[in-house]
Each structure stands twice: as C-alpha cells, then as structure tokens.
Amino acid sequence: MQLSIDWPWPISLAFLLAFLRMSGFFAVFPLFSRPYCPVTVQVFLALLSAALLAPGLAGEAVQLMDGGLEMMQMGLLTVREISLGAALGFSAYVIIIVGQMAGQFLDYQMGFFTASEIDPQFGTSIPMMGNYLYLMTLVLFVGVNGHHQLLGVLRESFDRVPLGAPFSPQALTHMFDLIGWMFTAAVQLSLPVLGCLFATAVAMGVLARTMPQLNIFVLGIPLRILMGFVILMAGVPMYASFLRGQTADRIGDLMRILGAW
Numbered sequence: 001m002q003l004s005i006d007w008p009w010p011i012s013l014a015f016l017l018a019f020l021r022m023s024g025f026f027a028v029f030p031l032f033s034r035p036y037c038p039v040t041v042q043v044f045l046a047l048l049s050a051a052l053l054a055p056g057l058a059g060e061a062v063q064l065m066d067g068g069l070e071m072m073q074m075g076l077l078t079v080r081e082i083s084l085g086a087a088l089g090f091s092a093y094v095i096i097i098v099g100q101m102a103g104q105f106l107d108y109q110m111g112f113f114t115a116s117e118i119d120p121q122f123g124t125s126i127p128m129m130g131n132y133l134y135l136m137t138l139v140l141f142v143g144v145n146g147h148h149q150l151l152g153v154l155r156e157s158f159d160r161v162p163l164g165a166p167f168s169p170q171a172l173t174h175m176f177d178l179i180g181w182m183f184t185a186a187v188q189l190s191l192p193v194l195g196c197l198f199a200t201a202v203a204m205g206v207l208a209r210t211m212p213q214l215n216i217f218v219l220g221i222p223l224r225i226l227m228g229f230v231i232l233m234a235g236v237p238m239y240a241s242f243l244r245g246q247t248a249d250r251i252g253d254l255m256r257i258l259g260a261w
Helices: 010-026 039-065 071-110 128-143 146-160 170-210 216-234 236-260
Strands: 116-119 124-127
Touching: 010 039, 010 071, 010 146, 039 146, 071 128, 071 146, 071 170, 071 216, 071 236, 128 146, 128 236, 146 236, 170 216, 170 236, 216 236
Parallel strands: none
Antiparallel strands: 116 124
16 A cells, blocks of 8 residues: 655745755764754754755755655655755765874874773764864864855765755765774874974984883873974974865865765
8 A cells, every 4th residue: 555645835845855955964063963052953953954955955855756656755855855865974984084183193102092081072082182183173164164165065965966866875975984084183283293203212222222211101291292293283384285285175075976866
C-alpha cells in the first residue's frame, strides 16, 4: 500500500526541505554545534534560513510535487537533504580541525603528552596544544570572514544542487581529497616548531656530551616547552596568512563537492 502526501502549497515543501538541509549543516559545523550553540539556537537558525530561502525554491518544489509525493519518496528526500547539509558541515569542519591535528603532533615533542583537557564538544580528552591551536584556528577562521564565505556556499548549494537531487558517488572523491589535505596541512603547520625542537634536542645532546655533570633530562623538558611557545607566538602571523589563503581554496573545494553531488 502506497500513501501519497498532498502539500497545501509548494512553498511549504520548499521550506521543509531547506530546513532539513540547513539543520544537517548547523548540527555538524563546530561554530553552531553543541555545546557552543544550544539546540534552540540551531533550530532557530535553520528555521530562519529556510524561511528566507523558501520563496525562491518554490519552483523546484512544484516539480517535485508533479505526480504526487509518496511516503517513500518523502523519506528519500529527507535523507538526501540532511546528508547534503551534514556533508557540507563536515567538509567545513575539516578546515577547522587542522589546528587540532597540528597541535597533537606538537604535544608529544614539547612534553605535554601526559597532559590533556576535556573537549566539551565530543566529551573526550584532547592534548593541550591541540585544543589551543583548534581554538585559535576557530578564531582566525571567523577573523578572515570564513563564516561569511561558508554561508555563501550554503546559499549556492541550492542553485548547484536542486531540492531532491540524487547523490553522486563522485562527491565522495572530493571529500576524501579534502581529508587528505587536512593531514598534509597539519604536518606543514607543525614543521617549523618540530624543526626548532629537533635542533634543541641536538643541542642538548651535544651539551650532554661536553658537560656530563648537567642533568639534561631535567633541563630539557622546560627548555623544549619554552622553545615551542616562543616559535608558536612568533608564527601566529604566518599561521593567520596560511589559514586565510587555505580557507579560500577549501571553499573552492566545497563548490566542487556541490558540483559533483
């Protein structure tokens, strides 16, 4: 038995599907996800966005309503829209998590491998430097207007991927490329500090051979921490410039994902 759904007017269907897509995004992207943003605020933002977009999407809803909508078709539409919004939110999250991955590389070299903090978003423990660089990346992302560009991508998604458009596996290829960039960029960001820490370790090794009466183990830990913080503070302008350029490039990757969807 097939049950059909009769919508009172096309704009209501457009509003619902736009709300589902925006809800998937706001539930995943860290600027709007819990606990940084309450659920009521997430729902309000999704409703507001859907209300603004629905009048321009009524034409697409009319095409979906031709011939009637069945319960199974409506379920597929719901899954597609939520999946697209969540995919965009996750792809944008990759840009933010680069700092956390770079910080994890540094924690072991700076001597913070035994110290950790609680991540309120996921409820798990994360390294100290990873949390520091994650929050700094989040602030810099907002500082370079990355959130404005991201909202522009969300609006563009309704032009490139109409309501109810089927999923193409080719979009996964672009998402995997974005994840590969995440690991590469994390290594690039941590290399300056890792290089200085390696030079510090070599210098301490030479000092241990020339002055064996010194306790290099006790001296080395605070020295590595001090050197790591000095290089990090000196590299903040470079990090901001790197993130500004990479944000624009990654927004282009999001557009390619939409084009392949």
